[in-house]
Structure formats: C-alpha cells, structure tokens
Amino acid sequence: MSDKQYALFEEQQKARGIDLEKVKNKIKGLEVETPSWGFGDSGTRFKVFEQEGIPRDPFEKIEDAAQVHKFTGSSGAAAIHIPWDKVDDYKALKSHAQDHGISIGAVNPNVFQDDDYKFGSITNSDPAIRKKATDHLLECVDIAREVDSKAISLWFADGTNYPGQADFRKRKNWMHESLQTLYNELDDDMRMLIEYKFFEPAFYHTDLADWGMAFNMANKLGPKADVLVDTGHHPQAANIEHIVAYLLDEKKLGGFHFNSRKYADDDLIVAAHNPHEIFLIMQQIVAAEEDKQDPAAAKTAGNIAYMLDQCHNIEPKIPAMIRSIMNVQNLYTKACLVNLEELREAQEKQDVLWAEEVVREAYEFDVTPLLKAVREEMGAAPDPMKAYRDSGYAEKILKRDKGGADR
Numbered sequence: 001m002s003d004k005q006y007a008l009f010e011e012q013q014k015a016r017g018i019d020l021e022k023v024k025n026k027i028k029g030l031e032v033e034t035p036s037w038g039f040g041d042s043g044t045r046f047k048v049f050e051q052e053g054i055p056r057d058p059f060e061k062i063e064d065a066a067q068v069h070k071f072t073g074s075s076g077a078a079a080i081h082i083p084w085d086k087v088d089d090y091k092a093l094k095s096h097a098q099d100h101g102i103s104i105g106a107v108n109p110n111v112f113q114d115d116d117y118k119f120g121s122i123t124n125s126d127p128a129i130r131k132k133a134t135d136h137l138l139e140c141v142d143i144a145r146e147v148d149s150k151a152i153s154l155w156f157a158d159g160t161n162y163p164g165q166a167d168f169r170k171r172k173n174w175m176h177e178s179l180q181t182l183y184n185e186l187d188d189d190m191r192m193l194i195e196y197k198f199f200e201p202a203f204y205h206t207d208l209a210d211w212g213m214a215f216n217m218a219n220k221l222g223p224k225a226d227v228l229v230d231t232g233h234h235p236q237a238a239n240i241e242h243i244v245a246y247l248l249d250e251k252k253l254g255g256f257h258f259n260s261r262k263y264a265d266d267d268l269i270v271a272a273h274n275p276h277e278i279f280l281i282m283q284q285i286v287a288a289e290e291d292k293q294d295p296a297a298a299k300t301a302g303n304i305a306y307m308l309d310q311c312h313n314i315e316p317k318i319p320a321m322i323r324s325i326m327n328v329q330n331l332y333t334k335a336c337l338v339n340l341e342e343l344r345e346a347q348e349k350q351d352v353l354w355a356e357e358v359v360r361e362a363y364e365f366d367v368t369p370l371l372k373a374v375r376e377e378m379g380a381a382p383d384p385m386k387a388y389r390d391s392g393y394a395e396k397i398l399k400r401d402k403g404g405a406d407r
C-alpha cells in the first residue's frame with residue numbers, strides 16, 4: 001500500500017468514527033509473552049523431531065525469545081517453566097534477559113513430569129506427594145522474586161483414567177488446600193493464574209476441567225488469583241469469546257495462552273486456522289477496555305497477561321513465534337476497528353444483521369499497512385518475518401547443532 005493509499009485508509013477510518021492515533025497507541029501497548037519451552041525441541045507422542053540450532057540452555061532460549069521481540073516490538077518477556085528452565089543463578093538469567101532487551105515473564109511450576117506424580121500432584125492421595133508438589137509451587141514463588149516476575153502460572157495434569165480410581169471431592173479439596181498455601185505465600189504485587197483443560201494426559205477426568213472450576217477456585221482464593229484461558233483447552237465448538245466476556249465481567253480474567261488447534265491441544269501458530277475466533281475474543285477484550293460504564297472491567301482487560309503457548313514440532317521455532325505475534329497484533333488491531341457506539345445502537349435496536357455487520361466489517365479491513373507504520377514508530381521491523389530472515393540469526397545458531405536443552 002502506498003502512502004496515498006494509507007492516507008485513504010486513515011480517511012476511511014476517520015469517517016467511520018475510528019481514531020487511528022488511539023488505535024496505534026493501543027497496539028503499542030499490546031505485549032505478548034513467548035514461552036521458553038516453545039523454543040526447544042518438541043513433537044507428538046509419536047516422535048520428537050530434533051532441529052538444528054535449538055537452544056542448549058535457558059540462557060539461549062532467552063536469546064531466541066529476544067529475537068521475537070526485536071522484530072515485532074510486542075514480545076518483551078519470556079515465560080519460564082521450572083524445572084525445564086532450572087538454573088543455578090536466577091539473577092543471572094534475569095540480567096541475561098535484560099541485556100537482550102526483554103524480561104522474564106510468568107513462572108510456570110511443572111508438577112507433571114516426575115514419577116511421583118503418576119496418580120496426581122497436589123491432588124494425590126499421598127500427603128507426602130502433595131507436600132512435594134506444593135513445595136515446588138512455593139519454590140517457584142522464590143524464583144519469581146529472583147527474576148522479578150509477578151505471575152505464577154499454574155497448570156495441573158492431575159486427573160484419573162477410570163471410574164472409581166479416586167475420590168473427586170477429596171481431590172478438589174486437596175487442590176484447594178495446596179493452592180491456598182501458594183496463595184498465602186504470594187507477595188502483594190504478585191498473582192497466580194489458574195489454567196484449566198478438560199482432557200489430557202488423563203483420559204477420564206481432569207481435576208481442573210473447565211473455566212467454571214478454575215473460576216470457582218480463583219474466587220475462593222481471593223483477588224490475587226485469576227483464570228487463564230488457553231485457547232486449545234476447550235471442547236470443539238466451545239464459545240471461547242463468551243467465556244472471556246463472562247470472566248471479564250467477573251473481573252477474574254488474568255491471562256491467555258494463545259495457540260491454534262484443529263483437533264486437540266495442537267499448540268500450533270496462533271490464528272493459523274482460527275483467525276476469526278481470535279478476533280472475536282479480542283473484540284470482547286477491546287469492548288471491555290473501552291467500557292466507561294464498568295471501569296473495573298476496563299481495568300481487568302488492561303491487565304491481562306497475554307502469552308503464547310505453542311510447541312512447533314515441524315516448523316522453525318523463532319519465525320513461528322514471530323508469525324504468531326504478528327497474527328495476534330493483526331487480530332487485536334481489527335478488533336480495535338469495531339465501531340462500539342454503532343454496535344451498541346444496533347444491539348439496542350435488536351437489529352441482528354446490522355450488529356453482525358458492524359463486527360464483520362472491522363474483521364474485513366486489511367490492517368497490514370497500519371501495523372507496518374506502528375512497528376516502524378516502535379523501532380521494530382515493518383515486516384518482521386522478512387527482517388528475521390535477512391538478519392542471518394537462523395544461520396548463526398546452526399552452530400548449536402542438534403539436541404537442545406529440555407523443553
């Protein structure tokens with residue numbers, strides 16, 4: 001698009017009542033963390049394909065994450081997963097991130113990879129195993145303090161495979177007990193994000209199966225506990241944007257794990273085949289951000305921790321992350337182009353087709369030129385994919401060879 005065409009786009013948006021300067025500022029404020037584990041080798045239960053150039057330790061994962069930020073301008077933090085990212089000196093990890101222009105994001109405890117957790121971690125009927133898992137959660141609070149992170153992001157693989165295997169209600173209470181212990185340990189400016197998933201790795205039941213259970217838990221714990229929505233953790237056809245709106249209204253939406261899925265928890269590039277779904281989620285968020293009648297909802301929306309949770313098993317990691325960040329930026333921008341006043345009017349008049357059109361119209365605009373302009377203003381790359389390709393970084397890391405660190 002030439003400058004002239006861009007000027008026309010600006011005119012067009014102005015005529016629709018959209019303040020493009022405001023939209024630009026909103027895009028500049030959008031930060032999406034990358035997951036350190038998304039830079040490591042990963043695969044399916046059938047095969048992990050080793051790639052050349054995979055980071056050999058958490059420090060190199062941070063270096064790769066910094067590349068994503070360098071070119072997109074919107075990914076200034078990397079989430080870590082413990083023990084995958086266990087290091088002797090967490091302050092050194094924090095400084096390494098700072099030296100590369102990013103920070104450490106959410107700290108994710110891992111209580112699903114130890115043999116002891118075969119029958120559950122914080123829901124295990126053995127008190128010694130529950131204590132071991134809870135102690136690890138507390139260890140992660142200490143790590144968060146060292147790396148200056150304000151979020152503990154929790155996901156539990158706990159569940160059962162067969163009817164009668166365990167007592168659902170007891171497990172529910174054990175989970176509450178453990179999470180309360182963690183909650184009590186959080187500093188005032190920290191929060192915990194509770195992620196749910198209705199399947200996998202357990203096949204019969206999962207202890208935190210859906211947003212309602214996570215919401216109930218977060219409510220019981222208190223204001224420092226919020227719900228995290230991973231877009232890959234719902235049954236097919238679940239209306240995720242409705243869940244998002246509900247949690248926003250309850251002021252309990254804390255974070256996102258973005259990815260896209262076709263069948264299960266596929267962890268693919270976000271919006272690779274569900275762009276419209278991500279747009280509709282973003283639309284709910286932008287509507288809350290702009291809600292003058294409900295400042296608390298606007299505050300909640302403005303305080304969401306956005307993260308990618310992706311495990312690319314056949315594609316190169318860094319450009320896949322860059323593509324994901326671009327897709328999130330793209331769909332958030334489109335959501336910002338919805339004329340909310342017109343939408344309200346259409347809803348008040350109960351004009352179904354008009355309301356649908358107001359939302360769809362925004363989705364159909366090409367916002368690439370706008371995003372190029374914004375990235376330029378931010379000092380990032382107008383075309384991040386090309387800039388990364390041209391940078392030579394992908395070739396430079398080949399010397400790391402195959403066989404990188406644990407995810």
Ligand code: PSV
Nearest residue numbers: 037108155195230257265309
């Ligand atoms: C589980 O499927 C999950 O979404 C959780 O966020 C984990 O921490 C992450 O994937 C990595 O396994």
Ligand code: MN
Nearest residue numbers: 195230257309
């Ligand atoms: Mn997740």
